[in-house]
Each structure stands twice: as C-alpha cells, then as structure tokens.
Amino acid sequence: MEVWNKLAYIAVLFMMSFRPSSSDIAVLQHHPNDVVESQHAMSSCNLFQGSWIYDESYPIYNSSVCSFIDKEFDCQGNGRPDKLYLKYRWKPSACEMPKFDARDLLRRLKGKKLMFVGDSLSLNQWQSLTCMLHAALPQSNLTIQRKGAFPTFNFPEFNVSLMLCRTPFLVDLVTEKIGRVLKLDSIQNGNSWKGYDMLIFNTWHWWLHKGSSQPWDYIQKGDQVYKDMDRMVAFEEGLKTWSKWVDSNVDPSKTKVFFQGISPTHYRGEEWNASKGMSCKGETQPLAGSTYPGGPHPATAVVKEVLSNMSKPVTLLDITTLSQLRKDSHPSLYGDDATGNDCSHWCLAGVPDTWNHLLYAILVSQGKSKPM
Numbered sequence: 018m019e020v021w022n023k024l025a026y027i028a029v030l031f032m033m034s035f036r037p038s039s040s041d042i043a044v045l046q047h048h049p050n051d052v053v054e055s056q057h058a059m060s061s062c063n064l065f066q067g068s069w070i071y072d073e074s075y076p077i078y079n080s081s082v083c084s085f086i087d088k089e090f091d092c093q094g095n096g097r098p099d100k101l102y103l104k105y106r107w108k109p110s111a112c113e114m115p116k117f118d119a120r121d122l123l124r125r126l127k128g129k130k131l132m133f134v135g136d137s138l139s140l141n142q143w144q145s146l147t148c149m150l151h152a153a154l155p156q157s158n159l160t161i162q163r164k165g166a167f168p169t170f171n172f173p174e175f176n177v178s179l180m181l182c183r184t185p186f187l188v189d190l191v192t193e194k195i196g197r198v199l200k201l202d203s204i205q206n207g208n209s210w211k212g213y214d215m216l217i218f219n220t221w222h223w224w225l226h227k228g229s230s231q232p233w234d235y236i237q238k239g240d241q242v243y244k245d246m247d248r249m250v251a252f253e254e255g256l257k258t259w260s261k262w263v264d265s266n267v268d269p270s271k272t273k274v275f276f277q278g279i280s281p282t283h284y285r286g287e288e289w290n291a292s293k294g295m296s297c298k299g300e301t302q303p304l305a306g307s308t309y310p311g312g313p314h315p316a317t318a319v320v321k322e323v324l325s326n327m328s329k330p331v332t333l334l335d336i337t338t339l340s341q342l343r344k345d346s347h348p349s350l351y352g353d354d355a356t357g358n359d360c361s362h363w364c365l366a367g368v369p370d371t372w373n374h375l376l377y378a379i380l381v382s383q384g385k386s387k388p389m
C-alpha cells in the first residue's frame with residue numbers, strides 16, 4: 018500500500034502541468050494569482066509521452082558557435098553529411114513545451130550552482146546546456162575552466178555556475194591491495210556533491226562494461242567480495258546506496274535533485290525492426306509514433322522502483338522512451354575516431370538539448386508554486 022502511495026506521488030512529479038497553449042508563460046508568471054489561476058486553467062500533461070515532429074526552425078543552435086564542444090559530440094564538425102536529424106522537435110501528446118528561453122532560465126538560476134554528476138552522458142547533457150545558453154546569449158562573458166577537480170562553466174552576468182563531476186557509478190571505485198574494487202555500499206564520492214542548488218545525477222552505462230573496458234577487478238557488498246555478479250542487481254544496489262545518500266544529505270529547501278534517466282543505445286537493429294546486425298549507423302530519421310518497438314528499457318524500472326522508495330523528492334527526467342525513438346541522433350562514425358561506431362552518446366545539437374528543454378519545462382512548472 019505504502020509503495021503505491023509513493024508511486025502515486027512520483028507520478029504526480031512526472032505530470033507537469035501547462036496550458037494547452039504556453040505562448041504566454043511569461044505573462045502567467047507575473048500574474049499575482051497565477052498559482053490559483055494555473056490550477057484551474059491548465060490540464061495535466063506528461064511531458065515525456067509524445068513524439069518527434071519535423072520543425073524547420075531546428076536545431077536551436079549551430080554547433081559551430083559552440084567552440085568548446087568536445088569532438089566526440091560534434092557530428093557536423095566531424096563531417097556527418099546528413100542534416101535531417103537536426104530538425105526534430107519533441108512534442109508531448111497532451112500539451113506544448115514552453116519555448117526554451119535561455120535568459121529566463123539564467124534568471125531563474127541566478128546566483129546558483131548546479132552540478133551534473135555521472136558518466137559521459139552527464140558530460141553530453143552538461144555540454145548541451147552550455148551550448149544552448151551560450152548560443153542564445155553570445156554577448157554574455159562565459160568563462161570555461163576545463164581543468165581541476167570539476168570542469169566549470171560560469172555565466173558571471175547571472176552568477177550561475179554549471180559544473181560536472183565525472184563518476185560513472187556514483188558509488189566508490191577504490192584501489193586496494195587486491196585490485197580495483199567497486200563498492201556497492203560506499204559513497205564517499207558524495208562529499209563533493211554538497212552545497213549545490215541543483216544536482217542532476219546519472220548512472221547506468223558503465224555497469225554493463227566487461228573485459229578491457231571494465232574498470233574494476235572486484236565488486237564488494239558489505240563484507241562480501243565478488244569476482245562478478247548480475248549487473249542489473251549491482252546497478253540496483255549502487256542506486257539504493259545513492260538514494261540513501263540523497264535521503265540523508267540533501268535539504269530539499271536548499272537543493273533540487275534530478276535523476277537524468279536512462280539514456281538508451283542503438284546497437285541492436287532488431288529492437289526497432291531493422292535487420293539484425295544493423296545499428297544506428299546510417300540511420301537518418303527518428304522512429305515515428307510514441308512507442309519503441311523494442312519495448313521499455315529494463316534499467317528504467319529499477320530507477321523508478323528505487324526513486325519510489327525515497328523520502329526526499331527527486332524528479333526523474335524520464336527521457337528513455339523519447340531517446341529510444343532517436344536511432345538517428347548518435348554520432349556513429351562521426352564522433353571521436355577512437356570510439357568507432359558510437360551508438361551510445363548523442364550528437365550536439367541533438368537529443369540532450371531536449372533533455373535540457375524538459376529540465377527547463379519542469380523548472381518553469383515548479384516555479385509557479387515554489388520559487389527556487
């Protein structure tokens with residue numbers, strides 16, 4: 018029963034409300050009775066349920082103006098010949114997204130420090146956000162510091178900092194006498210996540226790595242040390258440790274917490290009814306419709322279960338399905354040369370811009386009732 022109550026609560030977090038037409042969001046915000054009014058005027062809408070539609074005005078920035086973009090995401094810069102994949106906008110079925118307004122976002126974040134915490138998909142989303150903001154406000158004196166503990170983008174005009182903490186498992190990976198040990202119930206890493214106004218966490222892809230790309234020799238839970246274990250179980254244990262960290266260290270009146278959601282890969286053509294052996298390579302268009310033929314992602318169920326059991330509010334950016342539909346938007350051969358056929362990360366401009374757009378939409382929606 019209690020689990021169901023909590024699931025219902027999480028469901029409420031997912032259901033963000035907007036007017037059927039959101040063209041006058043700015044007006045809405047300044048209306049003294051906006052909370053009351055919006056409760057009456059807005060219909061409930063799941064932002065993560067929808068489809069991709071062609072939009073001539075996309076992309077929202079040209080990656081060539083984003084001089085700090087990493088080579089691995091700069092598909093156009095790396096010679097990707099097709100451009101159609103840049104021209105799709107996410108359209109929730111039941112409402113419109115509020116238009117992305119970089120200046121409005123920076124005003125909402127004024128004086129705040131944000132940190133993306135996780136693997137290279139966190140890097141992907143962090144770079145996307147900085148490109149989105151920089152492209153919209155080219156006059157703003159952005160500073161970039163890529164070295165040091167945490168790469169940081171600053172917008173001094175708004176006193177906003179966007180940081181990145183690379184830690185692919187969230188839980189600790191330590192070198193001991195026996196070798197490199199992935200510790201499922203240890204999270205000293207968390208000491209560097211304190212004092213932020215917003216934390217956006219992500220972990221998944223590295224839990225699957227095997228062979229030479231597996232960065233640990235042993236995996237430990239409690240006093241037990243294992244040579245290997247079921248990776249989904251390990252992921253769930255790690256995520257539970259993270260959830261306990263959030264529950265005992267985050268003050269929701271000071272820090273908003275998001276979970277970035279599971280970013281899918283496209284290495285198995287049979288998932289989207291392409292032939293076996295096909296991957297994202299050569300794909301130039303998204304899948305039509307709102308459902309992925311390959312079905313829901315198994316890791317998403319684990320994330321939802323762990324989140325439903327938390328005492329502190331965490332908003333899930335439930336980006337899995339919408340990203341599953343974008344078999345066309347990976348770098349493939351136009352990423353980092355070392356990666357080969359990359360069907361895991363995303364080209365920029367591209368899908369992570371939509372993740373950030375959704376983050377913005379949620380902040381706009383929450384901002385009506387509780388200013389950040």
Ligand SMILES: *[C@@H]1O[C@H](CO)[C@@H](O)[C@H](O)[C@H]1NC(C)=O
Pocket residue numbers: 079080081093100103
């Ligand atoms: C981005 O800008 C460059 C330089 O102005 C231009 O050559 C290129 O076509 C643009 N790319 C897109 C996708 O619009």
Ligand SMILES: *[C@@H]1O[C@H](CO)[C@@H](O)[C@H](O)[C@H]1NC(C)=O
Pocket residue numbers: 128129130176
């Ligand atoms: C910028 O924000 C930080 C908090 O992140 C605050 O301590 C500092 O006083 C602010 N500086 C200015 C010039 O507003």
Ligand SMILES: *[C@@H]1O[C@H](CO)[C@@H](O)[C@H](O)[C@H]1NC(C)=O
Pocket residue numbers: 156157158174
């Ligand atoms: C950016 O820096 C330049 C040179 O220091 C200055 O002239 C300009 O006013 C600054 N722009 C903003 C928006 O602060």
Ligand SMILES: *[C@@H]1O[C@H](CO)[C@@H](O)[C@H](O)[C@H]1NC(C)=O
Pocket residue numbers: 290310
């Ligand atoms: C999958 O491919 C088969 C054979 O090409 C076709 O008959 C079927 O309609 C396709 N299914 C979907 C969901 O596209």
Ligand SMILES: *[C@@H]1O[C@H](CO)[C@@H](O)[C@H](O)[C@H]1NC(C)=O
Pocket residue numbers: 257322323326
């Ligand atoms: C939920 O929390 C309880 C109490 O902390 C714990 O015993 C249980 O294992 C948790 N379940 C999940 C799925 O996280």
